[in-house]
Amino acid sequence: MAISPLSSSARVARAPSTATLSFLSSALRDLRVSPPAVSSFAQSRNASHQAQGRANGAKDGAGKRLGAKKTGGEYVIPGNILFKQRGTHWFPGDHAFMGRDHTIHAGVPGYVRYYRDPDRHPKRKYIGIVFEKDQILPQPAHAVRRRRLGMLAYQMPTTASEELTDDLVATDSPTTISALPNTIGLQSTTAISTTPPTANSAAAKAIRRSSRIMEGLGVTLRPGYQYRQPNHEIGQAAERKEAAAQAKGKTSRAYDEYKPGDRFAAWRKSGVRIARNNERRAMGRGKKGKK
């Protein structure tokens, strides 16, 4: 800004005019390192402060509704929230537990107790549950803990095994499930063999017999609880189909059997393939054929 007129005037090789000199001196004054002795005014930044928005921290947010939700002695059921807090001002005592955000919950039905237990921890405050109104916490040291079963006994259903066996065809095969593992019938019928069948065992014979029975389907229980044909059977399916066709004097193959090195057959086959492709292209599927 100040330099460009100076440099343009310096290129002129005539005697400088007074206007040019005064301009130069002012330009040189600008380039001086030491400030002039007397300044007309003191430069300073104006006070500016972000007055709006969240720059200074929210002073007055919404309340988080923390604190005690149940008073001492109040009846609660499992899962009830006893105390909401940030951090652990209170710890879960007997039959209470702490949730994800340090909330204290009740673990059993009973009455709330707020207490300290110097034997457990000298400084912590606990919230616990007692079963009866007159019981207090903490319990004396070395006393048997108060516990409730909270369960009822039921007769186990034993009919499930019969229902299940009706559906299955080959019940003697160890690969079939004769009973659910958690149903209880007679010991002999529900025993599920855990040892692998050896070659001569009755179980192995049963497997062979069952595979012979289900020859047409060839479906057995494979590892991973899959009822399906084994992979080697699937792989032999084409050969088996061809053998059946040959027995009738036909063939199931589209081409002759592959012989390595038979170039004439290969040439004929490629000719057929090229002709079929040309024909398909001529049908004009989309723009690809036109291009």
Place this chain on the structure above:
Amino acid sequence: MALDRSAGRLARCIRCTRHERTLPIRTFTTTAPSRLETQETQASSEPPPPPAGATTDAPKPRLRDPNTVSTRAAEQQLIQHQRITPVGSRRRRAAIASTSNIPFSELPYQCFQEARAVLQADRKQKLEHIRVQRERIERFKAKDVAPQDEAHKEKKVADMRRRLEEQKILADINDPVVKRKFEDGEGDLNKPIYRLLADRQWRSYRRTLLLQRITQMNVVPDVLPAIDPVVSTALSFAGKRVQHGDFVDSRMSELAPSLQIQPYDKGKRLYTVVVVNPDVPNVQKDAFDYRCHFLASNIEISPTDTRVRLGLLGEEGQVILPWLPAYGQKGAPYQRMSMFVLEQAKSEGGGEFQTIDVAAVKAGGKYTQRHGFNLRSFVDKHLLKPVGVDLFRTKWDEGTAGVMQRAGIVGWDVEFKRKRVEPLPYKRMDSVRYR
């Protein structure tokens, strides 16, 4: 099966305790292992001729030295063919194999020999102290005292004896041979120094772990008010070790386990072993009851005679309640089977351990009831002192029904389900406003 295939790899790791061990861990012995002796004699003499039926084509397994095997394959061969567990750590064995086997006294390190000389001089001094202390005790015991000072004299003799024991330990504690023998598992627990080292080793980790298990699982104070274990226990069902507090399959715990009780102070003593389950569900009370699964008294234990097979104890003189299989019904929470080793009271003179009259206990009938067995009362009645504890857990599994049927226990077809807790009313019934 895939499990069997992987088990072979697991079996290689001899420190792993999760699988069935082919050989016991090398523990403390009073003598050299017999296998080791036979192996040494075989190595020195000619190898035995092969049996008549054996074909000569089969390659003969190489004889391995348990002190120097340091590869996995060699260790495996040693375990499989010679049935010997390798000694110490693999690093140590490799070091022994790669260095010349010179005894300590001839090692050519001057500083080492100087240090040994210092230690030996110190040991000589300690032995002299022990001799003097013994003489002092004898002299003091022979001295006549007034009848009112008898108690004081006895106390002083006991103090002198304790000092004597301390000196016995101090005499040996700096001996490198003692340290080496202990680390090789060849320590003789008849000697105080090895008992001390074994006790230190137990207290350094395993006892802390045991205490953690029994406090976290509240065996103390649910079964007994407090316990300070001074003997270590190791539980095994059919040869399989069970860690403190582990879940045991009900079919595995059908037969009585064997318990290894290792005391760390000298002498024989009589113990009572009791197995109590404090988690028996009681629907009527909506609470839990106690059940005693095993109770036997007058079991003699010493630092070198530690094993107790709970199923093979004497019917008349020892067993009060025979083993009842551990079981937990379906749906019920897991059940803690706490085993306590209780030291029986000493007689008036303080010398002998008193036997518990098993016939009288059986006739009394109070402690022959399995259900509702109160161990606190039993301990108080017979002046027992709890010295050891072990724990395993059981819960319903696929074998439990069969185990219960075979043992003739009713309730194998009972299932426990949670009781519904009535929800609180949405509004308070008796107040005008909800808030």
